[in-house]
Amino acid sequence: MRLDEIREIARIEADREDGYRHRINVCVAAGCLSCQSASVKDAFEKEIAKRGLENWCRVKGVGCLGLCSGGPLVAIEPAGILYHTVSVSDVSDVLEALDDGPLDRLVCSGETPFFKRQKKIVLENCGRIDPERLEDYIAAGGYQALHTALTLMTPEEITREIEKSGLRGRGGAGFPTGLKWSTVAKADNETKFVICNADEGDPGAFMDRSVLESDPHRVLEGMALAARAVGANHGFIYVRAEYPLAVKRLKKAIAQAEHAGFLGNNIFHTPFRFDINVRLGAGAFVCGEETALIASIEGQLGRPRPRPPYPAEAGLWGYPTLINNVETLANIVPIIREGSQWFAGIGTEKSKGTKVFALAGRVNNTGLIEVPMGTSLREIVFEIGGGIKEGKQFKAAQTGGPSGGCIPEHSLDLPMDYESLAQVGSIMGSGGMIVMDETSCMVDVARYFMEFCRSESCGKCVPCRVGTTQIHELLGKITNGTGTAGDLTKLEELCDLVKHTSLCGLGQTAPNPVMSTLRHFREEYRAHIEDRFCPAGVCRMGRGKEGE
Amino acid sequence: MGKIRMATSWLDGCSGCHMSLLDMDEQLIDIVGKVDIVYGPLVDAKVIPEGIDVVLVEGAVSTDADVEKLRLLRERSAILVSLGDCAVTANVPGMRNRFPLAEVLKRGYEENAPLNAQIPREDLPHLLDKARPLHEFVPVDVFLPGCPPPADAIVYMLQELLAGRIPDLSNKSRFGA
Amino acid sequence: MTIPAYPTFPRGDSELGKPVGILTLKIDDRDVSARRGETILEVARENDIFIPTLCYLEGLSSLGACRLCLVEIKGVTKLLPACVTPVRQDMEVVTDSERLRRYRRMILELIFSERNHVCSVCVSNGHCELQTLAQKLGMTHVRFDYLYPRLAIDASHERFSIDHNRCVLCMRCVRVCDEIEGAHTWDIMHRGISARVITDLNQPWGESETCTGCSKCVQVCPTGALSEKGKSVAEMVKHKEFLPYLQIMRRNER
Numbered sequence: 001m002r003l004d005e006i007r008e009i010a011r012i013e014a015d016r017e018d019g020y021r022h023r024i025n026v027c028v029a030a031g032c033l034s035c036q037s038a039s040v041k042d043a044f045e046k047e048i049a050k051r052g053l054e055n056w057c058r059v060k061g062v063g064c065l066g067l068c069s070g071g072p073l074v075a076i077e078p079a080g081i082l083y084h085t086v087s088v089s090d091v092s093d094v095l096e097a098l099d100d101g102p103l104d105r106l107v108c109s110g111e112t113p114f115f116k117r118q119k120k121i122v123l124e125n126c127g128r129i130d131p132e133r134l135e136d137y138i139a140a141g142g143y144q145a146l147h148t149a150l151t152l153m154t155p156e157e158i159t160r161e162i163e164k165s166g167l168r169g170r171g172g173a174g175f176p177t178g179l180k181w182s183t184v185a186k187a188d189n190e191t192k193f194v195i196c197n198a199d200e201g202d203p204g205a206f207m208d209r210s211v212l213e214s215d216p217h218r219v220l221e222g223m224a225l226a227a228r229a230v231g232a233n234h235g236f237i238y239v240r241a242e243y244p245l246a247v248k249r250l251k252k253a254i255a256q257a258e259h260a261g262f263l264g265n266n267i268f269h270t271p272f273r274f275d276i277n278v279r280l281g282a283g284a285f286v287c288g289e290e291t292a293l294i295a296s297i298e299g300q301l302g303r304p305r306p307r308p309p310y311p312a313e314a315g316l317w318g319y320p321t322l323i324n325n326v327e328t329l330a331n332i333v334p335i336i337r338e339g340s341q342w343f344a345g346i347g348t349e350k351s352k353g354t355k356v357f358a359l360a361g362r363v364n365n366t367g368l369i370e371v372p373m374g375t376s377l378r379e380i381v382f383e384i385g386g387g388i389k390e391g392k393q394f395k396a397a398q399t400g401g402p403s404g405g406c407i408p409e410h411s412l413d414l415p416m417d418y419e420s421l422a423q424v425g426s427i428m429g430s431g432g433m434i435v436m437d438e439t440s441c442m443v444d445v446a447r448y449f450m451e452f453c454r455s456e457s458c459g460k461c462v463p464c465r466v467g468t469t470q471i472h473e474l475l476g477k478i479t480n481g482t483g484t485a486g487d488l489t490k491l492e493e494l495c496d497l498v499k500h501t502s503l504c505g506l507g508q509t510a511p512n513p514v515m516s517t518l519r520h521f522r523e524e525y526r527a528h529i530e531d532r533f534c535p536a537g538v539c540r541m542g543r544g545k546e547g548e
Numbered sequence: 549m550g551k552i553r554m555a556t557s558w559l560d561g562c563s564g565c566h567m568s569l570l571d572m573d574e575q576l577i578d579i580v581g582k583v584d585i586v587y588g589p590l591v592d593a594k595v596i597p598e599g600i601d602v603v604l605v606e607g608a609v610s611t612d613a614d615v616e617k618l619r620l621l622r623e624r625s626a627i628l629v630s631l632g633d634c635a636v637t638a639n640v641p642g643m644r645n646r647f648p649l650a651e652v653l654k655r656g657y658e659e660n661a662p663l664n665a666q667i668p669r670e671d672l673p674h675l676l677d678k679a680r681p682l683h684e685f686v687p688v689d690v691f692l693p694g695c696p697p698p699a700d701a702i703v704y705m706l707q708e709l710l711a712g713r714i715p716d717l718s719n720k721s722r723f724g725a
Numbered sequence: 726m727t728i729p730a731y732p733t734f735p736r737g738d739s740e741l742g743k744p745v746g747i748l749t750l751k752i753d754d755r756d757v758s759a760r761r762g763e764t765i766l767e768v769a770r771e772n773d774i775f776i777p778t779l780c781y782l783e784g785l786s787s788l789g790a791c792r793l794c795l796v797e798i799k800g801v802t803k804l805l806p807a808c809v810t811p812v813r814q815d816m817e818v819v820t821d822s823e824r825l826r827r828y829r830r831m832i833l834e835l836i837f838s839e840r841n842h843v844c845s846v847c848v849s850n851g852h853c854e855l856q857t858l859a860q861k862l863g864m865t866h867v868r869f870d871y872l873y874p875r876l877a878i879d880a881s882h883e884r885f886s887i888d889h890n891r892c893v894l895c896m897r898c899v900r901v902c903d904e905i906e907g908a909h910t911w912d913i914m915h916r917g918i919s920a921r922v923i924t925d926l927n928q929p930w931g932e933s934e935t936c937t938g939c940s941k942c943v944q945v946c947p948t949g950a951l952s953e954k955g956k957s958v959a960e961m962v963k964h965k966e967f968l969p970y971l972q973i974m975r976r977n978e979r
C-alpha cells in the first residue's frame with residue numbers, strides 16, 4: 001500500500017461518516033459488554049432498520065468510552081452527547097431524542113471533570129473507532145507514522161525521537177524506552193525480536209486490555225516502528241488467555257494488517273519486513289516478568305531467570321529482544337506523528353506524556369482515565385473520580401497493584417510520576433489505582449495483596465516462595481487477633497529479605513504493600529496486635545490457631 | 549560465690565537429652581560441684597521453685613500442661629535453655645503435626661489398639677493441635693540443637709554459662725546429631 | 726660440529742592480537758585472577774573462598790534459585806548470585822558481611838520451615854547439605870512458624886524413593902536427569918509454595934516409562950528427599966563424584 005492509497009481510504013471513510021446526520025457509537029469494550037452493550041447495539045440497529053433511518057443514522061461498536069461505572073455507554077456524534085446505563089428499552093427514546101436534543105434522564109455531562117481533566121494520547125482512538133475495522137483506524141490517521149518512519153527516517157532517527165520524547169516504560173519500572181531500544185539496536189545479531197507484553201495481571205488493572213480491545217492496530221503499528229528501529233523482523237504479542245476479546249481483535253487486526261501490507265514483506269514497498277504472532281499466557285502472573293514471559297513463549301516453564309544477561313542481549317531463544325508493554329507501544333505512534341518535542345512538553349520533568357489509570361474502589365466515577373504525568377492524586381480522586389462514595393472519608397490509594405504501595409491521605413497532593421511514587425514507597429506500576437475509604441482495614445489490604453503474591457510466586461527462588469507464604473501467615477495471625485509484638489519485627493525482617501534477595505521483580509516488589517502500610521498505618525497494625533481490635537471493623541478478631 | 553541454681557525439665561521428649569547430660573563422664577563431678585539441681589527428673593522436687601538461674605528444657609510443647617509448665621519455668625528462671633531438637637524444632641513429636649489431631653488420636657488409640665480401643669478423655673493433659681518448639685511460646689535464651697546434643701556440647705554450654713557468658717553454640721552441635 | 730638447536734615452539738597465531746582472556750578482581754579484599762567468562766563462585770572456589778550454595782552443583786547448569794550465594798559487589802545496589810554472575814575486570818566482591826550472613830540464615834530458616842525436615846530420623850542425617858549449611862551458617866533454630874504441609878512419599882520405584890517432606894526444590898534432580906542422563910523424567914508441577922518435583926506427568930516413579938534407573942538424581946540430591954531403598958537413618962551417603970568425572974570425560978572426547 002502507498003501513502004496516497006491510505007489517504008484515499010481515510011478520505012472515503014471521512015466522507016461516509018459525514019454522510020450520516022447522526023452517528024451512534026456503542027461501547028463494546030469488556031466493561032460495557034459485560035452489562036449487555038452488545039444487545040443494546042443490536043437493538044439500535046434493529047430499531048433504525050424498522051424506522052428506515054439507515055441513511056441518516058449509523059450504529060458502530062467502539063472501544064472503551066472510559067466511564068465504566070456508567071456502562072453501557074452510548075455516544076452520539078456529532079452532537080457530542082454521552083448517555084450512560086443505556087438499556088435495550090431506552091433505545092427508542094434515544095432515537096426519538098436524536099433531533100430534539102439530549103435525553104435528560106440518561107445524559108452524562110461532558111463538562112464534568114471526569115472528561116475535561118483527561119488528556120488522551122494512548123486512548124485517543126478509544127471510543128471513536130470500530131476496533132474491528134482497519135479503515136476506521138486509517139481514517140484516524142493510522143499507519144501514517146509507520147509510512148513516515150519507513151520512508152523518511154533511518155532506524156537511528158526513530159530511536160532518537162523516542163529517546164528525546166522522554167518516554168518511559170509503562171509496565172511498571174519506568175525504564176527509559178529510548179535507551180532500551182538503542183541497546184537492542186546496538187546488539188550485533190541478524191535475528192532480533194520485538195515482544196509486546198500484554199500479560200496484564202495486576203488485580204483491578206485493565207488499561208492494556210482496553211487498548212487492545214479498543215485500538216489494536218495502534219499496538220501493531222507501534223511494534224512495527226519498534227522493530228524498524230531496533231532491526232527486528234519478528235514480533236510476538238504475549239497476551240493472557242483471560243482476555244479472549246483482546247485476543248480475537250488482535251488476531252483480526254493482524255490479519256487485516258497483513259492483508260493490507262502493513263505487516264509482512266516489503267512494507268510500504270521498502271525492504272523492511274515484519275511479522276507478528278500472538279502467544280497466549282496461561283494465567284500465571286509471573287509471566288508478565290520479562291524473562292518468565294520469554295521462557296513461556298519458548299514453551300518452557302514460565303519461570304524467571306537471573307538478569308543479566310538482559311533480554312536486550314540474550315532474550316527469546318537467546319537472541320537480542322526488545323520487550324515493551326502495551327501502553328508503551330501505544331505511545332509510539334503519536335510520538336512519531338507529532339514529534340518528540342510535543343510529547344516531551346507533556347508531563348513532568350522526568351516523567352513525560354500521560355498515564356492511563358484504571359480507577360477503581362470507593363470513588364464515584366470508576367473507569368479508565370488518562371491524565372498527564374504529574375497530575376495530583378487529589379485531582380484524580382476528587383475531581384476526575386468525583387470524590388469518595390457516600391461522602392465517606394478518603395483513607396488511602398493503592399497504586400501499582402500487588403507490587404505497589406498505599407498512599408495515605410497526607411500525600412494526596414503527590415504528583416503522579418515515577419519518582420514521587422517511589423518516594424512514598426509505592427510504584428507507578430502498570431496503572432492500577434484502588435481508592436479506599438475508612439471502611440478498609442489496611443492490614444487486611446496488605447494481607448490480600450500478599451495472598452495474591454504468595455499464590456502467584458513461581459516457586460523458583462526460596463525467599464519469594466517461602467517468604468511470601470510466611471509473610472502471609474503472619475498477616476493472617478495479626479488479622480485474626482493472635483499476632484504478637486514479635487510478629488511485627490519478623491514481618492519487617494521478612495519484607496527486607498524478600499525485597500533484597502528474591503530473583504525477580506515479583507518477589508522484589510511483593511513486600512511493598514506491607515512495607516508501605518507499615519510505614520503509613522502502623523497504628524492499625526498496633527491496634528490489631530495490642531488491643532486485638534480492628535479499627536475499620538473488617539477483621540474478625542479472636543479466631544486463634546488452636547481450635548480452628 | 550554460691551552455687552548456681554539449676555533446673556531441668558522434660559516435656560514431650562524421650563529423655564535422651566537428659567541421658568546425654570549425664571553422659572559427660574568425669575566432667576559431671578566438676579559441674580555438680582558448681583551447681584545445685586533444684587528441680588527436674590533428676591531430683592525429688594514436687595514444685596517448681598522460685599529463683600532458678602538456669603533451666604534446661606528438653607522436649608517439645610505438646611499439651612496444655614506443657615504450656616503451663618514452660619511458662620512457670622520461664623517466669624522463675626533467669627536463663628532458659630532449649631535443649632535438643634524436640635525443644636528447638638519439635639522434632640519427632642512434631643511429626644504428627646502434618647495430620648489433624650483427631651486423625652492422630654484415632655490412629656494411636658483406636659486403629660492401633662489391640663483391645664479396649666478408646667480415646668482417653670479424662671485426667672490427662674489435653675493434646676494441642678500441634679507439637680511446637682519452646683520459642684513459639686516463651687522467649688528462649690540459648691538454643692542447643694541435637695538429637696541428642698552431644699555431651700561435650702552440653703558441657704561446653706554449662707561451662708560458658710557458669711562463667712557468666714551466653715555461649716555461641718552454632719558449631720558445637722547440629723540438628724539430628 | 727653441529728650446534729644443538731634450542732627447542733622452539735611455533736607461534737600460536739590463532740590467539741595473536743586478541744586480548745588475553747584473563748582478568749583480575751578483588752574478592753573479600755584479596756586480589757585474584759580469573760578467566761573471562763568464569764563466575765564469581767568458580768573464582769572464589771579456586772581461591773578457597775567459601776560461598777554457601779544449595780541449588781548449585783558443578784557440572785549442571787546454574788539456576789540462581791536458592792539465593793544463598795548472593796554476594797555484594799561494590800557499586801552495584803542489588804545483591805547478585807555468585808553462581809551465575811560472571812566476573813569483570815576490577816570487580817570488588819564481598820562474600821561475607823553481617824547483612825549477607827543474616828540473609829543466608831533467614832533463607833535457611835525459610836527452607837526448614839517450609840517442609841517437614843526431621844533430621845534425627847532422616848536417611849541423610851550426617852550427610853545432608855542442608856543440615857551442614859545450617860551448622861556452618863550458625864542457624865540454631867527457626868524463628869518462623871513451621872508450615873507442616875501434608876506431603877506424600879513415593880516408594881513405588883524398585884530401588885529408590887522420594888520423600889517430598891525433605892525436598893528443597895533445588896531442581897538438581899530435574900537438571901541432572903535432563904542435562905546429563907538425557908531422560909527428563911523429573912520436572913516441576915504447580916507453582917509457589919505448592920510446587921513439587923514429579924516424575925513424568927505426575928505418575929508414580931515406579932511406573933515412569935522414561936526413568937532409566939541410573940540413580941543420578943539420588944546421588945545429586947542435597948538432602949534425604951531422594952534416597953536408595955534399604956537405607957536407614959544416617960545410612961544414605963551420596964556420591965556426586967561422577968559429575969566432574971563425566972565432565973572431564975566429555976571434554977576429553979572433544
